[in-house]
Amino acid sequence: MTKKAIEIIGLKKTYKGGTQALKKVDLIIEEGDFFALLGANGAGKTTIIGILTGIVLKTEGHVKIFDIDIEKDHNEAKKLVGVVPQEFNFNIFEKVQDIVIQQAGYFGISRKEAKKKLEPILKILDLWEKRDTQAMKLSGGMKRRLMIARALIHGPKLLILDEPTAGVDVELRHSMWNYLRKINQEGTTILLTTHYIEEAEALCKNVAIIKSGKIIKCAPVRELTQSLDSQSYTIEISGLNGNLELKEFEYSLIDSETLEVVVKKHQSINELIKALDTLNITVNDLTPKENKLERLFLNLVTESKN
Amino acid sequence: MNFTAFYTIVRKEVTRFLRIWSQTLLPPVITQSLYFIIFGTFIGSQISDIQGVSYMAFIIPGLVMMGVINSAFMNVVSSFYSTKFMKNYEEFMVSPASNQAIIFGYVIGGMLRGLLVGLLIFAVSIFFEQPEIANFGIILLFIILTSFVFALGGLINGIFAKNWDDISIFPTFVLTPLIYLGGVFYSIKDLPEVWQTVSKFNPILYMVDGFRYGFYGISDVPVLYSFGLLAGLTILLFGINIYLMRKGIGLKN
Structure with a gap:
């Protein structure tokens, strides 16, 4: 039986000021899936990701990551997750390799070990030559790839990408897609939120559509497109x-x-x-x-x- | 506690303040050197000894402590707020780094800057006055605990800060007046009784006084009281930091 990578039951989130971002969301993503969460701006995609990764506190509901309840042991669950946020959130004054090695350190990986893991990841993401460059000097596409490298350094079982190709040119977008397909085939479960619907269609096996804090459809991509x-x-x-x-x-x-x-x-x-x-x-x-x-x-x- | 995460934060902090040494280490050394020249040499030569200690010798521990307090506090508040401003605090929020590792990482980073600044100021003071050390253990105890307390305070300020102005309000309007009125430049025994009483409500007085006791064996307030206050503040501020981190105040939505 396939294991559940993410299990969300009755998830609600109301922000200070009363905005109800999530209205009872139920969602199951199985291990090995390449799953897209589609929705317009403000639909609640980033809130779900925030709750999964510990940036946002839920108001109600249960969330499990690989059967670990985040309420009981979020730190244990976090070990299994890598996240690529929507906005650049690294220290722009630091060098590429320092950013990635530090992230490994936060996950309990020693510098020596992190340095060994660094080279193949930066090489495959075409950042190895830029390892000593300050992050502020990178192009937009390189910054995106840096965030992917940072998210992968601890070898997560679940990779969450929030609008990973926003503002990325077509060529780079396709090379990122190929890389994501590869790591998915190697066993990493991927949850992707995107505005680019062709991105979801090209990459994902299953999709959920979220609108105003509610999942309005959840099904395999093929089944959905055949229903047209x-x-x-x-x-x-x-x-x-x-x-x-x-x-x-x-x-x-x-x-x-x-x-x-x-x-x-x-x-x-x-x-x-x-x-x-x-x-x-x-x-x-x-x-x-x-x-x-x-x-x-x-x-x-x-x-x-x- | 996750020691690798703790070490990572300390290393990041130390690398940061050493990289920008002209902003973090040099200014307090220059400022305190000017105090040594103006208050110690020019004006101090006209002031009589305080409790058997020359005026220059008297102000050295206070000026060292002033540098330590400001540097430990400012290192943590500015560094932590920058991580919030650039949103890279999310790097450790999404990781399994424990709250203790994050708090100790930032606080030890701030402490190390404070101690390094204190050491540099003390090194400069040797050009003005031969050092005397009555009890090295007390000197060490007070400087370590004080830098720890103010680094913890800086972290609380950083957690609550919502903009760049918020990181300068407390140092400017609270910390600086308390330091200047904390017996750095005078003994409170020379003040009128009412001001002596008022001064005793200033926690910095106890830190400076205890630290000075380690050098010359003189004090305005009992050293044990000073140690008790520092220990109490350490526990209190650490507890507040743990509470804020656990609740995610200022960090989580």
Whole structure:
């Protein structure tokens, strides 16, 4: 039986001033999972992470990390967790290696041992050459990677990443994704919060959508995307003469070379291409207008609003 | 207590104050040297001995203690508040480092800066007056406990501080007046009776007085009272720090 990496039952958090950030959250994340927590700003994602890591005190509810109740022994639970926060939170005047080695020290790892662990982690995150550089002199992407190195130095079983690729360029984002996939395959459970829905779709096995402090959906990513009844595509075409008539499809002609078509669950892209071919229209390019999870996320958030 | 975490914080603190020595070690040495020159040499030469000790010799322990108190307090308050300001206190909050390891780490770091500053000031004072040591054990006991107490105080201030102004209010409006009125420059026995009584409410008087007793064997108040007060303050302030950390006041949401 798979072990639970995180078990949250009836979690509530009300901040001073009365803001109710979490309204009875129940969530289970299994060991080895790559789990995404999706939600808009202020939905409660960072509060959940804060409670898991000991930065935020819960108001009510139970939280277990690998079966350790954080109320009974949070320090024991913390040993198993590495966290990459949303905002840079290291001492900008310190050198890269000092920041990582100090973090190891807080986890009870001696300097000698930490130095041994440092090299492979900094090398894989492409920071080894910068080990003697002050953190303030690093680029934004390097700072993000530094926080990942810091979170991994004690070899956590659970890695929590709060918006890890916010403000990171596309190339770096993909190299970070590859690294996260690798450590997940090696056995690290990953909980990721993100605004980038394609990030969750590309990386995660399971997803929970949180809105106004409540989990409104929790399911495997594949199951969620398959539940969509349609998908919109943007199609680059040529050869259109006069009016366009695609009887079986919902569509709109953006200009003489661009078409937007909604393909329903019972329809296929092949049928669409065949229909266009019959009209002597050539398909030059076809791309999904939005990714499936994004559509689903918007549907769910709108539904819950209504 | 997690000793590796404790050692990590102490090492970080010592590295920090040594790296910026021109801001942390040099200014108190320069200031106290000016006191030695102005109050000790220029003005002190016109002042008669106090309880059989020259005025210059009399003010040395007080000036050393002034440097120790300010440095121990300021090291912890400014360093701890910086970690809050840059949010890197979260580094140890998310770790299994115990509250004791965090408190002792910062406090010992502050103490070490205070003691180093005290040693440097004392070294400078040798150029002005030959040192006398009546009881080295008492000197050590008072300087260690005093630096510990003020480092603990600095941590409380750092925990509560919400902005940079908050870390200078207590030192400016409370600590400095108490130090100046704590018998650094005079014996309270030379004050009118009412001011003698008022002075006895100033805890710093007992620290300076006990420390001076270690050098010359003279005191305004019984040394045992002074030791008792320091021991009491140590326990009280440590207890407050543990309570604040446990509750997460000023640190956790």
